[in-house]
Amino acid sequence: MAKTAQNSFRTRPAHIAFMSIPAHGHVNPGLGLVTELVERGHRVTYATTDDFAAQIEEAGATPVRYTSTLPRPSAATQEWPEGEVAALTMFLDESMAVVPQLERAYAADRPDLIVYDIAAFPALVLAEKWQVPCIQLSPTHVYFEGIEETFGIEPSPESSAVHARYDEYFAQQGVAVTFQDMGKPRRGIVTIPRTFQYGERVSDSFDFVGPMLTDRAFQGAWQAPDSRPVLVISLGSAYNHQLEFYRKCLRAFADLDWHVVMSVGRSTDPAELGELPPNFEVRQWIPQLRVLSQASAFVTHAGMGGTMEGLSHGVPLIAVPQATDQFMNAARIEELNLGTRLDCETVTPEQLRAALKQVTTSDVVRLRLKEMRQEIQEAGGLRRAVKILESML
Numbered sequence: 001m002a003k004t005a006q007n008s009f010r011t012r013p014a015h016i017a018f019m020s021i022p023a024h025g026h027v028n029p030g031l032g033l034v035t036e037l038v039e040r041g042h043r044v045t046y047a048t049t050d051d052f053a054a055q056i057e058e059a060g061a062t063p064v065r066y067t068s069t070l071p072r073p074s075a076a077t078q079e080w081p082e083g084e085v086a087a088l089t090m091f092l093d094e095s096m097a098v099v100p101q102l103e104r105a106y107a108a109d110r111p112d113l114i115v116y117d118i119a120a121f122p123a124l125v126l127a128e129k130w131q132v133p134c135i136q137l138s139p140t141h142v143y144f145e146g147i148e149e150t151f152g153i154e155p156s157p158e159s160s161a162v163h164a165r166y167d168e169y170f171a172q173q174g175v176a177v178t179f180q181d182m183g184k185p186r187r188g189i190v191t192i193p194r195t196f197q198y199g200e201r202v203s204d205s206f207d208f209v210g211p212m213l214t215d216r217a218f219q220g221a222w223q224a225p226d227s228r229p230v231l232v233i234s235l236g237s238a239y240n241h242q243l244e245f246y247r248k249c250l251r252a253f254a255d256l257d258w259h260v261v262m263s264v265g266r267s268t269d270p271a272e273l274g275e276l277p278p279n280f281e282v283r284q285w286i287p288q289l290r291v292l293s294q295a296s297a298f299v300t301h302a303g304m305g306g307t308m309e310g311l312s313h314g315v316p317l318i319a320v321p322q323a324t325d326q327f328m329n330a331a332r333i334e335e336l337n338l339g340t341r342l343d344c345e346t347v348t349p350e351q352l353r354a355a356l357k358q359v360t361t362s363d364v365v366r367l368r369l370k371e372m373r374q375e376i377q378e379a380g381g382l383r384r385a386v387k388i389l390e391s392m393l
Contacts, residue, residue, distance in 0.1 A: 013041045014393045017111035018061065018137075019102070019123040021094070022049040022068050025236070025305040026117045027056075029139040029191045032214035033115070034059040036382050037389070045111065047102055047120075059214070066101040069094050082323050085158045091121055092166060098122045099173070103129075113392055118142070121182060128175035133392050136185035140192065140304040140325055142206050143183040144199030151328070187392070189385050192308060193375045196332055207388055210379030211308040213289060222290040225259060228279075229296035231356065232315075234263040234288060235322060235344075236303045241267040245320070245344055249299065250277060252349035253356070261291050297360050299352070302330040302341075311338065314373045316359035316366075318352070320344040337368040 016037055020026045027048070037044050038060030046061040051073050053063040070090065071080055081087045099122045106126070114134040116123030127134035147153065166179040187205050190197070194208040224230050233249050235242055246264055253260050254277035263286045264270060270282040289309055292298060298310045302319040307329050310317050317339030319330035330341040339359045342351060359365050 012393065013043065014112040015043045015045065015109070016113045016115060016389070017064075017106070018044065018046040018115045019120040019126075020046075020048070020117035020137075021091075021119045022051050022070060022073060024073055025303050026119060026139055027052050028305055029212065029308070030115070030117070030137050031055060031059040032212040032382055033137070033385050033389075034061045035214065036386050040386065040390075045106075045109070047098075047105070047122075064102070064105045066098055066105065069097045080323070084153075085156075085162050087324075088159075088162045088166070091119060092162070092169060095121045095125065096169065099125050102126060106130075113389065115389065124177050124182065125170065125173050125175050128177055129173070134185075135389065135392060136188035138188055138190045138192075138206075139308075141196075141198050141328065142188060142190055142202065144197070144203075145201035146199055150198060187388075189388060192304065193311075193372065193379055195336065195372065195375055196311075198328070198332065207384070208379060209384045209388075210376040210381050211312050212382045212385060213309065213312055220287045220290075222261075222287050222294075224294045228257055228259045229360075230291065230294050231256075231258045231260045231297045231299070232263075232286075232288070232291050232295045233260065233299040234286065234306060235265065235301040235320070236306060241265065242322075242344065243268060243272060245347075246273055246282075248347065248349045248352060250280065252352035253277075254279065256353075256356075258296075261286060261295075263288070297356055298339075299356075301344075302326040302333060304329055307333065308376075311369070311372050312376055314369045316362075316369060318342060318355045318359060320347065336372070337362075337364050338372060339365060 018030060018034060034044050044061040045064050046056045047064045047066060048056055049068050050065060056063050081090055102122060110130050111132055114123050114127050114132060115137050116134055118136055118138040123134055163179040170177040185205060190206050190208045191211055193210045231253060249262060250273065258279060260280045262280060262282045264282060264284055266284050276282055292309050292313050292315055295315050298315045299318045299320060300306045300310060302321045303326055317333050319333045319339060319341045321327045321330040322344060333339045334341040340355050342355055
C-alpha cells in the first residue's frame, strides 16, 4: 500500500485489543490485520493462550496470556462438541473462566477498541464494562434473516435453557447484552466473500472484506519438488484422526503422475499408514498456505480457513466434511460449482480419483474459481478492514 494511501485514513495511534478463541481457524484469519495495524503505528495486544503466543508476536502484537478451558490445539486429540447445546455450554463455561482473567490483565491498560472473534464472547462483556467500542471479526458465515429455516434450526427446551443461562450470566455481569445480541453485532468484518455467505438478507452492519491472508513464515517453507501438479490433502487441526480415509487416499492417488502432500494431524503417526507410495509426502503438519499456493487441487475437510485459502489461490476443492459448519461449507462449495463434495466415511478410492478428475477438468469449475478469486481480490481485504477499524477510533 502506498504511503499516501495509508495517510488518507490514518488516525491517532491507539491501543487495539484482539480477542479470539485458541483455534487455528479463528486466530489465523486476523493475523494479517494485526500486522497491518502495527505497521500503521497502533499498539496491538492480543488475548491468547500459550499455543498461539509465538504466531501473535510474529504478527507484531503483544500476547496477553490467559488459561482456556477449550480443547488445546496442540493436543494429540481434540474433543470439540458437535451439538449446538453442548457447544454453547462449552463457550459459556469458557467465558466465565476467561472474563475475570482478562479483567485483571487489562485493569491498568484499557484498550481504545476491541476486535473480537465471532466465538469470543468474553469481549462482549468486557466492552460493555469498559465502555469501549468493539467490532466482530468473523471468519465464517454470519447471521441472516431466515437462517433458522435454511438450516432447519428448531427451538428445543434444551436450547432455550442454555440461551437463558447466557442471559442470566450477562445480567450477573451487569452488562446490557443478551443471547440474541451475540450473533447480531453493531458492526462486523467478515473474512469471506459475500457470494460464499448464505442468505440474501444479511444486516448492513456486516462488511464482507474477504480473506486477509498473510505470509505466515512461522509455518515454514515448502517448494514443489518438480513440475508435476500438486494435490493437497488435509482434514484440518481437529476431527482429523481418520486412518481409514488416509489409506483410501493412498490407494486412490498412488499411481497418478501427481505429487501428493497429505497432512494427517498430530493424533496420527504417519508410520501407521505403512509403506507410502513414492509420489506421497505425508506429514503431521504442513505449511498449508505455502503448499496451496503451488497446488492444483485440494481435498479438504471444508473448514472455512482452508476453504478460503484454497479459493484465494483458485484451487478446485474436494470437500469431505467432518463436523459442525464444515457440512454447510461443503454444500456451499458444491452449490457454487467451486468443487465437489464427498462423504468421508463411505467414499471409495475410485470416487476420490473420479472427483479429482472432475474438479480439475471441468470448465464450469475453472470459470467459477476465476470469478470467486476476482471477487476476493475486489472485496478490499486488509486495506478495507483497516479503514473500517480506524473509522471507529
